[in-house]
Amino acid sequence: MMKPSSSTPSSLLLCLCSLLLLVRGVHSLQADIDPDAYRTFTQIVQSKGYPCEEHFVTTYDGYILRLFRIPSGRNNTFVDSVFSENEMAANSSRVVFLQHGLLDSSFTWILNEPNESLSYILADAGYDVWMGNNRGNTYSKNHTKYSPSDHEFWQFSWDEMAWYDFPNMIDYVLSYTNSSKLAYIGHSEGTIQAFSGLVVTPGIADKLSIYIGYGPVATVSHIGNIPLKSLADFHVDTFVHLFGMDQFMPTPTQLKGLFVDFCNDCGTCCEDVIEAICGPHKAAFNESRMPVMASHEPGGTSVQNMQHWCQAIRDGRFQMYDYGLLGNMEHYHQDTPPVYDLTKFPPQLPVALFSGSLDDLADPTDVNMLIAQLPNVVYWEEIPLYAHLDFCWDYTANQNLYPKTIKFLKQYHS
Numbered sequence: 001m002m003k004p005s006s007s008t009p010s011s012l013l014l015c016l017c018s019l020l021l022l023v024r025g026v027h028s029l030q031a032d033i034d035p036d037a038y039r040t041f042t043q044i045v046q047s048k049g050y051p052c053e054e055h056f057v058t059t060y061d062g063y064i065l066r067l068f069r070i071p072s073g074r075n076n077t078f079v080d081s082v083f084s085e086n087e088m089a090a091n092s093s094r095v096v097f098l099q100h101g102l103l104d105s106s107f108t109w110i111l112n113e114p115n116e117s118l119s120y121i122l123a124d125a126g127y128d129v130w131m132g133n134n135r136g137n138t139y140s141k142n143h144t145k146y147s148p149s150d151h152e153f154w155q156f157s158w159d160e161m162a163w164y165d166f167p168n169m170i171d172y173v174l175s176y177t178n179s180s181k182l183a184y185i186g187h188s189e190g191t192i193q194a195f196s197g198l199v200v201t202p203g204i205a206d207k208l209s210i211y212i213g214y215g216p217v218a219t220v221s222h223i224g225n226i227p228l229k230s231l232a233d234f235h236v237d238t239f240v241h242l243f244g245m246d247q248f249m250p251t252p253t254q255l256k257g258l259f260v261d262f263c264n265d266c267g268t269c270c271e272d273v274i275e276a277i278c279g280p281h282k283a284a285f286n287e288s289r290m291p292v293m294a295s296h297e298p299g300g301t302s303v304q305n306m307q308h309w310c311q312a313i314r315d316g317r318f319q320m321y322d323y324g325l326l327g328n329m330e331h332y333h334q335d336t337p338p339v340y341d342l343t344k345f346p347p348q349l350p351v352a353l354f355s356g357s358l359d360d361l362a363d364p365t366d367v368n369m370l371i372a373q374l375p376n377v378v379y380w381e382e383i384p385l386y387a388h389l390d391f392c393w394d395y396t397a398n399q400n401l402y403p404k405t406i407k408f409l410k411q412y413h414s
Contacts, residue, residue, distance in 0.1 A: 033291045034288065034289065034291055034292050035047075036289075036292040036295075037291045037292045037294070037295040038295065041068055041106065041107060041110070041139070041296075042054060042068070044110055044292075045068070045070060045110060048074065048113075048114045048120065049074040049075050049114075050070050050072075050073065050074055050114070050120060050123060051070065051071055051072060051076060052068060052069070052070055053068070053069040053071065054066060054067070054068060054069075055067040055068075055069060055172070055176065056142075057168055057169050057172040058144065058168075059135070059164040059165060059168045060164050060168060061160065061164055062143050062144040062145055062146075063135040063140065063142070063143050063156075063164070063165070064140065064142035064143060064144065065132065065133055065134070065135060065139075065140040065165060065168070065169060066133050066139040066140055067106075067130055067131065067132055067133065067169060067172070067173070068106050068130070068131045068133075068139075069128070069129065069130050069131075070119055070120070070123040070128075070129040070131075071123075071128050071129075072123060072128075073120075073123045073124035073125075073126070074114065074120075074123075074124060094126060094127045094128055094183075094409075094413060094414070095127070095128045095130060095173060095174070095177050095179050095181075095182035095183070096122055096127045096128065096129050096130070096182065096183045096185060096409065096413070097130045097131075097132060097169070097170065097173060097182050097183070097184050097185065098118065098119060098129065098130065098131045098132070098185050098186075098187075098190075099131075099132045099134075099166075099169075099184070099185070099186040099187070099190030099193070099194070100131075100132070100133070100134070100137075100187060100188075100189070100190055100299065100392075101186075101187040101188025101189045101190055101215065101388075101392075102188050102189040102301070102309070102361070103248075103297075103298040103299055103300065103301055104137070104187075104188070104189075104297065104298065104299045104392075105133055105137045105138045105139055105296070105297075105299030106131035106132065106133050106139060107138075107296040107297065107299070108187070108297075108392040108393070109131050109392065111289060111292065111293055111296075111392065111393055112286055112289060112393070112395050113286075113289075113395075115398060116286070116395040116396075116397070116398050118185075118392070118397070118402055118405070119131060121398060121402050121406075122406070122409075125406055127409070128177060130173050130182075132165070132169045132190075133299075134161045134165050134189070134193070134301070135156055135160065135161065135164075135165055136148075136153075136154065136156065136247070136300060136301050136302050136305070137299035137300050137301060138296070138299045138300060139299075148247065151246055153246070154246035154247055154302040154303065154304060155302070155304060156302055156304060156305065157302070157304050157305040157307070157308035157321045158189055158192055158193050158196070158305060158308055158309075159196070159308065159320050159321050161189070161193040161197075162192075162193040162194070162195075162196040162197035162200065163197065163200060163201075165193065166193050166194060166197040166204070167197060167201060167204055170182065170184070170204065170207055170208075171207075174207060180207075181206075181207055181208060181209045181413070182207065182208065182209065182413075183208070183209050183210050183211075183212070183409050183412070183413040184208050184210070184211045184212070185212045185213075185214070185405065186211070186212075186213055186214070186216075187213075187214040187215055187391055187392055188214070188215050188217060188361065188362070188388060189217070191213040191214070191215070191216040191217050191218075191362075192217045192218060194211060194213070195216075195217075195218050195318075195340070195342065195345065195370075196318075196340045198211075198345055198346055198349070199340045199341060199342060199344050199345055200340070202344065202345070202346040204346075205346035205348060205349040206348075208349055209350075209412050209413040210349075210350045210351075210352065210408060210409070210412035210413055211349055211350070211351045211352075212351075212352045212353075212354075212405060212408060212409075213351065213352070213353045213354070214354050214391035214392070214401075215354075215355060215356060215359055215361065215362040215388050215391050216353045216354075216355060216362055216367060216370060217361065217362045217366070217370075218318045218340070218342065218366070218369075218370045218373075219312065219316060219317065219318050219366050219369060219370070220309070220312050220313050220361065220362075220363070220366060221312075221313065221315075221316030221317075221366060222363040222365040222366050223313055223360065223361060223363055223366070224360040224363055225360040225361050225388075226360075228309065228310070228313065228361070229313060231306065231310050232309075232310035232311075232313035232314050233313075233314075235310075236310075238307070240303055240306075245303050246302060246303055246304075247300060247301075247302060247303065248300065248301050248302060248303045248305065248306045284390060284393075284394040284395055284396050284397075285393055285394075285395070286395045293393075304321070307321070308321045317339055318339060318340045318342070319336075319337045319338060319339040319340060320332065320337040320338050320339075320340070321337060322336070322337045323337070342370070342373040342374060343373065345373075345374055345375060346375075347375035347376050348376070349376060350376055350378045350412055351374055351376055351377050351378065352377075352378055352379040352380070352405075352408045353367070353371065353377060353379070353380045353381075354380075354381050354383060354391065354401060354404075355367040355380070355381070355382045355383070355386075356382065356383050356385075356386025356387055356388065356390060356391070357382055357383065357384050357385060357386060358385055358386060358387040359386065359387055359388045360387060360388060361388045362388060364382060367382070378408075379408065381404070383400065383401065
C-alpha cells in the first residue's frame, strides 16, 4: 500500500485560490489581518472577554476528543440573560451542547463577532455552552493507542461518531456539570450522528431536553452539492482509498498561511472558493472574518468518512458503512450494511429543525422525507435563501435564527 498523502486536496485548493486572484487582479486590497487568524480557539474566546475551558473525553474505542466550554457570559456575567435572578438561582446548570458539521470543527460556533456567534449569544443569555469535536478533526487527533500517522487511526466514519463520540461527549458533560439533561444543537454531520445515534441507542434521549437541528441530514439522495456529488458519481472516494490516503482535506501549515493571505487580499475570492466547495449562500458572510476562517478551516476528517457520505449519495439510503460483502459479514453478520430505522427514533424527544431553501447538502426534498419519518417534530422552518453554512456563518442569524433557538431552549430546557 502506498504511503498516505495529503498533497492532492491541498494542491487543488491552492490552485483554485491562485487562479481566482489572477482573474481578479488582486493586490493586497485589505488592511492588516485580523489577529484572531493567529490565535488559538481558547485565545479567540478569551480575547472577547469570555471564559473558556478545554476538556478531553476518551471514547469507548480510544479516541481522545477535545471539548470547549464557555461557562458564562462576557466578563463572567450574563448580560443578556433570558432568565430572572430567581430562575438562575434555582437552576444554575443550563447546559447546551453544540456539535459541528462535515469537515468542520467547534470553531464554526465562534467564527463571527460575539453578538453574531451562537456560542457567545447563548453564554450571554445564561447558558453553559459546550462545543464538541468529532474524531479526526483539528482538535481531536489523539488516541490511546494510535497516532494520526497510523492507518488504523483513520478507520472511522460517522457511524463511530454516532456510536461513540455522540454519547461519550454527552455523558462527560452531564457528569462534569452534575446535570440530568442537556439541550443538543447539531449542524450538518452533527445531526446525522444524532439521528443515527438515537436510533441505535434510544436511551440517550432521556439525557436530552430538546434536539435542535440546523441543516438536518439523514439521506442525501437529492444532494445538489457538486463537489460531493462528483466525488460520489465518479467514485473518486474509492480511488483515493485504494491509493492509500487516510486523511481527507487536511490543512498543512504552509497552505494555511497562504490561504490566510489569500482571504485577506480578497475576501470576495475567498467566498468564491467557499461557494465552489459548499454551494451558494445568501451573501451574509463577513468578509473581514474570512482570514480568520481560513486559518481554522477545514477541520478535516477521514477518507472512510467521506466514503460513507459518497455511499449515501450513490445508494440513497440511511445506512451504516459498507465494508463490502466479506467486511459486512465480519462487522454486521449480514451481506449488506444495516439501515438506520427512523421509526425507532425515540418519540419522547422533542425535535426542532431549521433547513434552508438553497441548502446543497441538506436538500429540501431529503429534509421533507426525514421529517415525515420523525415522531415528534415540534417545529420545522425552511429559511428562504439559506444554504448549508449559513446556519453558523451568516452574521444576520442573530436576527432570524438564534432568537427562535433561544425560544425553544427556554420552553424545553428550563
